[in-house]
Amino acid sequence: MGYTLAVIGCGTMGVAILSGIFTRISQESNESSDLPTKFIATVGRSTSIDQLRSSLPSTSSAAKDTTILSGDEGNLEAIRSADMVLLACKPYMAKTILEKQGVKEALSGKVLASVLAGVTMAQLQAWAPEDCEVVRTMTNTPSKIGQGMTVITTIPASSPSTTSSRLTAIFSSCGLVRFVDEKHFNVCTALAGSGPAFVAMMVDALADGAVLMGLPRAEAVEMAAQTLAGTARMILETKTHPAVLKDGVTTPGGCTIAGLMRMEDGNIRATLARTIEAATLHAAGLGQDKK
Template identity: 40%
Template sequence: MSPRLIVLWLEDGSTSRLISGCPGCAGVVPASSILASAPTDKNLDAWRESGCRTTHCNLEVLQESTLVFLATKPHVLPGVLQEIRPAVGPHHIVVSLVAGVTLQTLQRVLPAGTKVLRLMPNLPCVVQAGAMVFARGSGAGDGEAALLKNLLSSCGLCEEVPESYINIHTGLSGSGVAYVYLFAEALAEGAVKMGMPSGLASRIAAQTLLGAAKVMLETGEHPAKLRGDVCTPGGTTIHALHQLEKGALRATVMNAVEAATKRACDMAED
C-alpha cells in the first residue's frame, strides 16, 4: 500500500502553507492521496485548491492513512495525541513538526513501538528550496527514514540528524531565514541610499543571495574561501568587509543563532 499523507489539526496558517509546499505540491505524491484535517475551513483552503481532500475529523483520516504529519501549535498537540492514540497502529508512521516536543514525549503518549519521527522544516519549503532535518524515534527504522527523506528531498535539502541538532537547526535555518531577509533588506537599502530604485535594488539583492548560496552548495567550498575569492587587494570588497567587521556582523549573527537555539531548548522544557 502506498502511503497516504495526512496533516492533523492545522491551526497555524504559516505551517499550513509550508506543508502544502511539500510532498503533494512538489509532485511526488498525487494530490488525491493527501487528506488534510483541521478544526475549521480556514487552513484547508490551500489544500483544496491543490486538489487535496479535506475533513474536520482526525480519526476518519487516520483510519485510511499510513503516513501522518502532525502540524499543530505546541499547546494543542497533547489533545490531538490523546484523540488519535486509540487509532494509531503498527502500520502508521507519525511525523511531528511541532516545535519543542521531543521524541521521548511523543513515544510516551503514543502506543508502544509506534514509528515516530521528528521533522523541522523552514519557510522556503513553499518554493521547494527548503532546509529540513529529521530524527527518528526508537520504533522507526531505516525504511521509515528513507521514505521521509525521499518524499521531502523534492522540497530542498533534507538530512537525518541526531535529535539534539534539531534545536540548532531552528536557530540556524528555521529562524535563519529571517536573518537573511533582514540582510537582504539592508543590502537593498544601501543601494537605495546610493541612488538605485528600490524595486531594482531588492531584485538584485535577492539574486545576489541566491547566486552566492548556489555557488556555496555546488562547489562545496568553505564560505571563508569563497569570500576571499571575491576580494582583491585594495578593492571595493575588502573595504566593505572592513566596515562589516567593525560592526561585528559575524559575532552578531553567531549570537542570533545562539539566542534562537536557546529559546528552542527552553520551549522544549516549558
C-alpha cells in the same frame, strides 16, 4: 505501493510541505512510489477550510483531490484513514491533539512524524501508543518552492525500510534532507527553521543600503536576493568554503574590502553567531510546559 499522508494542524509549515510535494508530483511523469498517493489535511475550524484550499497550488491535481477536515473529529478521522501522520500544529497544541479520545488507538501501528519545534521525542512517545513509530523532523518555509532544508531524527536500523524511504521522498520534494541526532535539533531549528527570517532581514538591509545610494527599491531587492541566492548555490554546488569565496571577491584596496571592514566594525560575525545562540536557547523551551 500507495499510501495516505495526513497533515494534522496544517498551517504555514504544513502548506509549505504539501506544496513542495505537489510541485514534485506535477513535475514528474513517473511519480515516486515512496511519495503519498492520497492526502488529508486538517485545520482547527471549518471556517479555515477554504483558506487552506486556496493556499495550496491551484494547478495541482493532487492538491485538488486533497481532503480537508476540521476540528477534533476531523483530526481523528484523518489519523484513522492515514498510513503516515505528519503533526504540523503549533507546539503547544500537540499534547491536546494527541491525547484526545480515540487518537492513541488510531495511531496504532502507524508512523507519527512531528515538525514541531521544541517538542521532544520523549514527549511524542509518551503521547503515542507503543507500537507507533515516532520520528521528529524540522523543515523551513522555502520548502514551499522546493528549496527547503529538512532534518530528520536518525531512523533506527530496526525500523521498516519504508519509514526512511518515505520520509526522504516527502522532504526531498521540499529541498535538502539530513538525518541527525535529536540532540542537534534545537540548533537546527534556530539555523534552518528561523534562518529564513534572519536571511530576509539581511536582504532587506542590503537593499536599504542600495536605496540609500539611489537605486530604486524593486531593483535593489531583486539584486540583493539574487546575489544571496547565487552565492549560497555556489557554496552548496562547489563545496567552496565561505571564507575562500569571500577572499576570491576581495582585491587589495578595492570596494569589497572597504565594505567588509564596515561589516566588521558592526560586529556582524558575533551578532549573527549570537543570533543563532539566542534562537537555539529559545527553541529548547518551545513545546514545554510553562512553569
